[in-house]
Amino acid sequence: MSFISLLWVLLLGSLLGLELIGKVPPTLHTPLMSGANAISGITMLAALTLIVKAEGNMPLLIIGSVSLGFALFNVVGGFFVTDRMLAMFSRKPSNKK
């Protein structure tokens, strides 16, 4: 991937992000923040790449693994917590009477 095309990717991604959120009701500020926060844990892909490419380099494997742990803590915790918050908004009868 050439650097220039990566820059294009960065630019388009940013524009997409700017456009995605228009008017958010205050109710959803916290869940939205928490959900977006979980997505930022996507850096787990970088950690995975690091581990795969480490080729037996022990310190690198450990750094990658710790990094992966931090990222997944962010991702898994983030999505669960967001779901917990949002579950409270759904008014389904199954939810306890």
Add this chain to the structure above:
Amino acid sequence: MNLPVIFKFVIDLLAVLLLALGIKGLSKVKSARDANRLAALAMLLSVIGLLSYYLGTSGIAIQSWIWIIIGSIIGSLFGAILAKKVPMTSMPETVALFNGCGGMSSLLVALGVAIFPISGGQENFDFFKSLINEVSISVSIFVGAITFTGSIVAMAKLQGWLSTPGWTQSKVRHFVNIVFAVASLIAFFDLINGNTSSIWLLVIISSLLGIGVTLPIGGADMPVVISLLNSYSGIAAAAAGFVVDSQLLIVAGAMVGAAGLILTQVMCKGMNRSLVSVLFGGSLSAQSTASSGSGEYTNITSCSVEECALTLEAANKVIIVPGYGLAVAQAQHTLREVTKKLEQNGIEVVYAIHPVAGRMPGHMNVLLAEADVPYEQLKEMDVVNPDFPATDVVLVLGANDVVNPQAKNDSSSPLYGMPVLDVQEARTVFVIKRGMSAGYSGIKNDLFDLPNTSMVFGDAKKVLNDLIGELKDLGVGEK
């Protein structure tokens, strides 16, 4: 193009699409929960895509698998446990903690690549390419470290583990932060110049900068800071994407970074604050000590729970104003019982939600939804404000600054200009509060002095429990 490459390309495209739909859906109440799951699915897909790509090309060594599994299990397990166990009242600090760990992850990846260059990339040395590599490593470390320490400080402050030190409210802090900023820039360029030893300098100074910037901020500004740090962690992820050459990472990171920035802006607007004043203005609480608006209360009326119950019984329309105190006392279920009784008696009950009630926007909505309060009864400030003059009783539960009339009347007040709920327009206002202590901003509340305001002192949960008893004695809500 061979099969693994095409497969990964398709998966990545799909993941980006789902992530975008996820963020979009999260901004609407109806679709929010599904959108969150969609985003989670996209993340899972992206991992599958990446692993299958490596399996199909270079293969993944057993040793790598072991470390992948160790990291995944430990991280996911702790994340899931914390997410399940943490009480709803401490949501803001939990989000801050998760966010900080995301920043830490990007930081570690960049550190790893910097100290042990990944094989395969450096054979045909290309000056331009290595420059980009160094820049992206430096950015990733810089932003990642700020995100990590900033988030941890934010969490500690929200938990009450850290208070706002006095020096951070004076000009000293600008000086200190400028020194940190300049020093980190020097380390930054030194690192790009190829002086790898300055990497540790960059880590340390960026970390200090994260602390220095976050420490002075407090009060209602905290959520804005967390949202901003969330945006940073997206930027850190995008920078890590440049480090490991991953388009998906760059797109997702950029999306979160930009969306986080917009959300930060939206939050600032809700509080009538600018981002600049949040970041550099100092916290409200510190300014207020010097403000002339503070002073003694002269006309406090306190009343018993019984009187409160009697007034409530005679009312036609009641508005509840919840605040952080309600969250702390965990009194949302008790409150719901009280309002149920009132409703059974034909009294109209509405909840007035200030945009920054609690410690985070939406905090009160989440809390009340947990107690099964119907969503339609929660009214936003702009909707409910015209209703106050036609309201018989307002119950202020653990809210303070958001009902302070000073924000409207007193231009010398630090709160001046912040939109507030006009509770004083109602016929009677009951403020349920533990004592006469000031609110989060530390400013005297003129509402308490007004003739139509009565204070009911006590813990919110206890008072509400007593109120249920009194209402029962009056025969309210028993058909």
